[in-house]
Amino acid sequence: MEFLMGNPFSTPVGQRIERATSSSLPSEDWELNMEICDIINSSEEGPKDALRAIKKRIVGNKNFKEVMLTLTVLETCMKNCGYRFHILVTTRDFIEGFLVRSIIPRNNPPQILHDRVLGIIQAWADAFRSSPDLTGVVSVYEDLRRKGLEFPANQLEGYTPPEAPKKVDTGLGDLCFIANRSLPICPVPKEQIL
Template structure:
């Protein structure tokens, strides 16, 4: 009976060690994520933010295809990081300016169609979440809502693009 109790205590101890390690890992991940966001706030704009901002300025009449394709070339030639581009586009989509949102959606579409690395970044940067928030926001103009819905629908019907990603599957449902 004493051995059985010791086995149970040992098993519980092992569970606690594992749980403790898991909790520690999750806390570390959370702190890392939080420190990244604080760092991002303190640093302000980086080069990629500026490039994306220039391609999506509210003073533009329409998409600047030359700039959009130049951004794609820079991503494809690894002159700029695709993750940073998608993150910068996400920031522009989050703005409440209808012109900027539209131009950011067009740039996003251009990147997804022309940059191989942009596919997975769309999911990892949770840009789909922002698109859904924009669609659900009653303040969003109809053209932008339709553009976001069209992109999500196109990606959902595509067999080659974002459809395989779990985040996308959740959004597309």
């Protein structure tokens, strides 16, 4: 039914994904990749629109440079976007139907692409194992291991399941919080508190 939704590159995020994954780029455009994350995080349809464009770039694409750039965009989004994006990407349907499918032997992918896809699946399975809504990737990973696929060394850096901000007991009541294990953020200057 996805064909009824039109060109995935016609949306604001889709246009940027198309540019960020163009084989004419000499290398990754990190500014554009972060702009993609901002759009995903700030618009209602951003996660769905982005995933449609990512799928379009991966499926049946014989230009492996574009596929590698698409994987970079996807990884960047997984590291910088939240639950609304994670819930779409970590499904069994996406992992099997798009990522695993991109490395099947009949597509004759280069070894670097094969290893990168397996590394991504492994990293996400490890990172999201304890998040009940995000375990589709875990079941695909375990199936692939049972089938004897060898995975590269773990690379978990940057993948953390979404969690609520944690309060810090500073004696200042509800003025300070820690969000995602960062330093406390105090909206009121210390001079005004004392």
